[in-house]
Amino acid sequence: MKPALCLVLFCCCAGAALPEDAAFFEAKIRPVLVRHCYECHSLKSGKAKGGLMLDTRQGIRVGGDTGPAVVPGESAKSLLLSAIKHSDPDLEMPPKKPRLPELVIADFEAWIKAGAADPRESAINAAERPPVDLESGGNFWSYQKPRAAGGTIDGFIQAKLKENGLEPAPVAEPVIILRRLYFDLIGLPPTPEQAAAFSMDQLEATVDGLLNSPRFGERWGRHWLDVARYAESNGRESNLTFPHAWRYRDYVIDAVNADVPFDRFIIEQIAGDLLPAQGDAERARLLIATGFLALGPKGLNEMNKAQFAADVADEQIDAVTRAVLASSIACARCHDHKTEPFSMEDYYALAGIFKSTQTFYGNWIDSENNNHGHLIRLPGLPGQVIPNRPLSADRVRQLKEDLVRLQAEEKAQNEYVAKAKADGRDISGEYHRILATAIRILWNRGGIEGQLETVDEQGHALPLCMGVQDAKSIQDSQLYDRGEIARPVKSVPRGFPKVMGSGAAMPEEHSGRLELARWLVSRENPLAARVMANRVWRHLLGAGIVRTVDNFGFSGERPSHPELLDYLALRFMDGGWSVKKLIKEMVMSEAYRQASTYRSESFEKDPDNRLLWRANKRRLDAEVIRDSMLAVAGVLDTSRRPGSLVAELDGQSVSLIGFNAKLPSDLDGSKRRSVYLPVLRDHLPDVLEQFDVANPNLVTGNRDVTNVPLQALYLLNGPFVQEQAEALAKRIQSSPERVQAAFQFCFNRQPDAGELALSEKFLHTGAQDGFKLLQAFCQSLFASAEFRFAD
Template identity: 30%
Template sequence: MKKKIQTNSFIGPLLGILFLSIVGCANEEVGEASLEPFPDVVSYNFHIRPILSDNCYACHGPDANAREAGLRLDLESEAYKALAENPGVFALVPGKPHQSEVYLRINSEDDNEMMPPPDSNLKLTNREIELIKAWIKEGAVYEQHWAFEPPKYHEPPAVENKDWPINEIDYFILKRQEEIGLNPNEPASKENLLKRLSFDLTGLPPTLEMMDQFNSNEDPDAYETMVDYLLAQNAYGERMAVYWMDLARYADSYGYQLDNFRTQWAWRDWVIHAFNKNLSYKDFITWQLAGDLLENPTKEQILATGFNRNHKITEEGAVDEEEYRISYVTDRTNTVGKALLGITFECAACHDHKFDPISQKNYYEVFSFFNNIDELRTSTSAIDPLAGTPASYAKKPYIEITDEDASGILSFVNKQDTSKLIVSVMGELDTLRNNYILERGVFNAFGKEVFPATPESILGFDPQYPKTRLGLAKWLFDVKNPLTSRVFVNKIWKEIFGRGIVNTTGDFGMQGEMPSHPELLDWLAIDFMENGWDIKRLVKQIVMSATYKQSVAVSQEKRNRDSENKFYTYASRNHLKAEFIRNMVLSSSGLLVPEIGGRSVKPYQPDGLWEAATAGGSTLSEYTQDHGENLYRRGLYTFMKRTVPAPSMLIFDASNRDQCETERSFTNTPLQALVMLNDPTVLEASRVLASRLINEKSSEKEKINKAFRLILCRKPKTKELELLESYYKEKLASITEADAIELASIGEYPQEDKVDKQSVAALMQVISTMYNMEESISRS
C-alpha cells in the first residue's frame, strides 16, 4: 500500500512558537469603555437621531403603513403635535422633558406604558435616556439628516502635538484623539510599512529589490518616491479592480439555474485600464452609467456600460420575460443606491422606506432611468458568446470587439485569439416605456404613473438635465449632491484603513453608523471634488498621512478604550483579501504570471464541485481546469461562477457576486488554515521556491532567510531563523527518497531534474510553514 505523505506534518510546537508574537490580536473581543464625554450641546443628528432610528422609527417613522398611534417622530412638525389618541398629551414639549410623553415613556417601568415595548427586545441605556432628556431641555431642535446636507468646508483643527501631523488628514484624526485622551502610535518599521503600502496599492508583496532599496534609502522623500512608483504600476489598476468587481457584481456566469458562461471580461479589462490611466471618478461613473448616451460615444465609452449588464440574467425557458426584465432594472437601481449613493434604495421597492425619507414613489422614479433599456433576451438558444451572435442580435445591447479594436481604440483589451468577442452593453429603446409604481414590488401590479426623478430629500432633479441615464449621472456629480463624493472617499478610506469614517459604507442613511470624524469626511469630499475627482491623488493623500504610517502595536489601554479603532490610534491588522493571498503565494514563489487582463482562468479546485451543484445542459456543468501559465494568474482573474464560487476565494471572504457588495467581512475560521495547509497552489509554490533556492549557491541559513523575506516581507529574528534552520535539518534527516519524490509531484509546474529532491522536500516544508504563519496573510 502506498504511503500517504503528510504534507502538514510540521504543525505542532514550531508553529506555536512562531505564532506566539503575532496571533490573536486582530479579532479579540474586549470590552470598551465609553470614550465620548457627555456633550455640552446635544445634537439631534449625532446624538438623538441614531437612538430614535434604532428604537422608534420602525413604528413611528417614515413608513405610513407601519406607523402606530398616529405618531411620527422623524419629522419635527409631526412630533410636536398632540397625540391622536390623547389630544391633551404631546410626544415632545420643547424645553420640558417631564411634560414630553417620549421622555416619560422611556422612563416608565409599567409594561403597558414603557417604550420601546418589552416585546420589541429593545431598551435604551441610561446614557441614551439622559441624552434625550437634555435634548428636550435644550429645545428638542431637529436637523436634517447629516448625510443629506451638502458637505461643509472645515479648516484642519489646531492640535497640541504639532510635530505629528504630516498632512491635513492628521489634524482631524489627532484632534479627536486628544479630545479623548489618547495618542497615536509610533510609526511602523520601514519593512512593515512597505509591505502594507505594496499590498494596499498593488495587491502584491514588495520584491526583494524594493525592500533593499527602500530600507537603505535615507532620503527624506524615499517614502513618497515609493508611493509614486507603486501608483504608476499596472498592478495598481488590477488591485483597484478587485474592489470594483464586488461593487459591480462582476461574474463569469449568468447566475441562475443553468448558470452558463458569459464573456464580460473585456469590461473588466476596461476597469483596470481606467484606474491605471487615472480616469476621473466623474468620467469613470458617467461612462459606466451612460457612456452610450454621450454625444458621439467612442467604443470604449460604450464598453464601459457593461457595468449595467453585470447582474444575474436568466437563460431558462418558460419564464415570464417581463418578470425577469423588472428584476434586472431593480438590480441596477439598487446598485446605484448602494454603490454610488450609500443608500439602501432596495428597502423602498415594496413600500416607503421605514427609516430614510425615500418613498416608494421616489424608488420608481429612479427606477425609471433604467426602465427604457433594450433587454434583448440572452438565451443560449439565441446567442453563444464564444461563437458570436446571429445577425438579428448584432445590435444593441451587444458589441463585438474585433481584432482591429484590440489593436487600436481598445488596445487595453487582452484579446489573444481571433474568435469573436461579444460583450453586453447598454442601449435605449426607440420608444419610451411608461413607468409605474409597482405595488408591493410585484412586476405586473401597476400603481400610479411616475416619471424619471430623484428624491428631494437628497437633491431634486435639475429640469435642465435630460431624463435619461446621462441625466442621472449629471445629477450624481452636481456640486450640490451631498452623497456622491462622501460615499466614494469613505469607500477608499475603508479599503486602506479597514474601517470607514462611516463604517457602514453602503448605508449613509439613518440606520447606518454615524461618521467618527464628520469634519474630516466633509473635508475629503470637498477636496476630492475640487481637485477634479482625481482618484490617484486621493489614494496618495491617504497613504502619505501619519495616520496611515502608524504601527499595528496595540497597548492594553487602547484595547480597552478603542478596541474597534474608531479613532485610528493604531494601524489595522486585517488579513489580506482572498485575491491578494493568492497573489502573495504566487509572487513570493516566482510563479506569478504578470500578464494584464484577458479571460478568467480556472486554477486547481477540488473535484466534483461544479458537477454536484449544476443542472444538466449548462455550458459550465463540468469544471475543466486550466494548465500552463493560466494556473498562475492573479486572484483577480480566477473564474467566478456565481452558483459555485471558487472555494479558496469564498473561504477567505470573497464575494460570490450575486449582487452589489460595498464591503467584505473579515473572518477567521479553521477552513482558512486548511486552505493554506493543503491547497495545491500553496504546496506547489512551496516546492517551486524550495527548488529555486536549493539551486542557488548559498548556505542553508541564507536560503531560509531569503524565503522568509519573500513571504513575510521582513528579515527574520534570530530566534525565528534558528527554529526554521533546526526544522529544516530535522526534515532533511528524516525524509525518505520516496516521500521526497511524492512531494515533488505536487502541482504541474515542471520539477528540475538536476536537483536533490530530499533537500527540496525538506525546504519545501519549511517554506510551507512560513506560508501558514498568520503574519504572511496579514496586511501589516
C-alpha cells in the same frame, strides 16, 4: 511532526469552540448565513423576503411572516432549521438549491439547542430609529452637502485623540510602511532588493511609482469590481455564463490605471452609450463601460416578460444607488422605505429610467433560459479569440439553413393550430405533441440564433460586449401596489429621489440615464464624493470613517470623524475627482504610517480603534494572499490574460460545474494575477472563496474577514499552495542561507535567532528527503499569520 503540519493543525484544533459559545457562531453559523442567506435576507442586500432579516440577532429571533426563525433551546420551533433541512417543501433554504451538508445542519441544530449564542447587533436599534420623512431625511447628516473645514487629515485625527485623552502610536518601522504601501497600492509584496534599498526619504517617490505601476489598476480595479458585483455567470437557478464580461473587467483596470476622474468613471458606466465619442476606439470603450448595468444576476427562467423587465430594472436601481450613494432605494419597491426617506414614487421614478433601457447580456433561450439577452456590436475592435472553437463558413451556412427550416416548421405548426381553431376541430388530444414540438423548436432556434449573433458570414468572432442602450420605447413606469406587476396604480414621471432635491426634467426622447448619471456625481449631490472617499479610506486604514461603507442611511453607522469625511469629499472633488490624488494624500499622512502596537490603556478607552490611536492590523485580501505566493515563488505572470477562461467553455451553462472538463476543479491553475481568474457565481476559485472574496451577487464595499478551520486546511492541503511552496523551495534550494532567503522573500526581514535555529533543525531532521523538508518549510511560511497580514 513537520512545522507546516504543526502550525496548520494548531489553527484547526486549538481552543475548539462549543455550541454555546459566541466563537462557535462565528466559526460555524455566521459563514453559512453570509454565504447562503444574506443575499435575500439582510440589510446589506436590501432584501427581506418574507419579512425575514438574518443579519442581526434580533432579526433572526423575531423572524418574518411565518414566525421566529430561531427559538433558542427549541430546535423543533425554529423555522430556520426546518428550512435548511428541507422538511417543508414550501420553506426550503437555500431555495432551488441542494440541501446543505449534514454536518452544517448538525451545527445549526447543536447551536440552537445550546441557546443560539449570537454576538451580533444591528447597526442601530430599531427603537432608536427616528421617523423617516422628507424633512427629517433632509436634515440627516449624509443628505446635507459637505461643509468646508480647514485642516489636514492628521489635524482631524489628532484633535479627536486629544479630545478623548489618547495619543497616536509612533511611526512604524520603514520596512513595515513599505510592505503596507506595496500591499495596499499594487497588491504584491516588495522584493528583498526593494526592501533593502528603501528609506523614508524615498517615501513620496515610492508612492508615486506604485500609483503609476500597471499593477495599481489590477489591485484597485478589483476593489471597484467588488462594488460592481462583477461576475462571469448569472448564478441563481440558471447559472449561464457571461462570456463577454471580461471586457468590462479590463475597462475597469484600464480606467483606474489612467486615473479617469471618478465622476466621469460613474457617468461612463451608467450612460456611456449616450456620451459623444471621438472615433471607434472611444465609442467601443464607452459601450463596454455600460456593462456595469448588465452584470447583475437575473431570473432567466421567468416566463412573464413584464416581470422579468421589472426585476432587471430593480436590480439595476439597487446596484447604482448602493454603489454611488451607499443608499438602497430598491427597498421602496413594495412600500415606502421603512428606515430611509425614500418613497415608492422615488423608486418608480427611477424605474422608468431603467425600464426605458434595454439590457444586453448575451444568453440565448434554452432549457434554462426563457429570456434572450443579445449583445452589443463594438466598432473597430477584433473579435473574441476562442482557441479550438472556430466556426467555418460552411458551418455558418448550415446553421442558417437549420434556422430557416425551424422557422418554417414553426410557421406550419402555427398555421395548423390556427386552421383547426377556425374549423372548430378539437385538437386537445394533440396538446402534448404540439407543446413538445414548440419547445424543441424554441430551444434549438435559441441556440442557433445565439451562435450566429457572435460570428460573421465566415465564422469569425465578432467584437461584442455586455451593456445597455436606450430602449426603442421611452416611457414612465407605473407604480405597482405592493410591487406586484399585475396591480398598476398610476404612472410616475421619471426623476430622482426628492430628499436630495433635484427637480431636473427628463428628456422625452431618451431614457434619462445620462441625466441620472450626471446628477449622481454633481457637486449638488451630497453623497457620491463622501461615499467614494470613505471607500478609499476603508481600504487604506482598515475601517471606513463610516464603517457601514455601503449604507450611509439612518440604519447605518454614524461617521467617527464627520469633519474629516467632509474634508476628504471636498478635496476629492476639488482635485478633479482623482482617486490617485486622494490615495496619495491618505498614505502620506501620519495616521497611515502609525505602528500597530497594542497599548492596554488606549484599548480600554477605544477598543475598536475608531479614533485611530494605532494602525489597524489587517489580513490581506484573498487575491493578495494568492498573488503574493506566486510572487515570492518567482512564478507570477504579470501579463494580462487575453479574454477569459469562461469564454472558452463549451455551452453556456455551468449549473453543473463538474461536467465541464475545461474548468479546473479549484478554478485556478493559472500563474496570472487573481483578478483574471474566472468569477462564476456560486462557483468561485477555492483560494479566493476560502479567504472571503466578495460575493458577486451583492454590491460589496466591505468584505467579511473570517478566521475558520477551512482556511488552515486549505493552506495544508490545497494543491495551489503546495505547488507554490515547491516553486519557492526550488528558488532558494541552492542558496547557502536558505532560511534567511525564504524569510526575506516572504516577510522582508531576517529570521531571529530562535526562528533560525528551529528552521535549521527541522531542515536537518533524520534521513528524510531534503527537498521535501525544504518544501514543507516553505509551505509553513505561507501558512503563517505573518504571511497573511500586512504587518
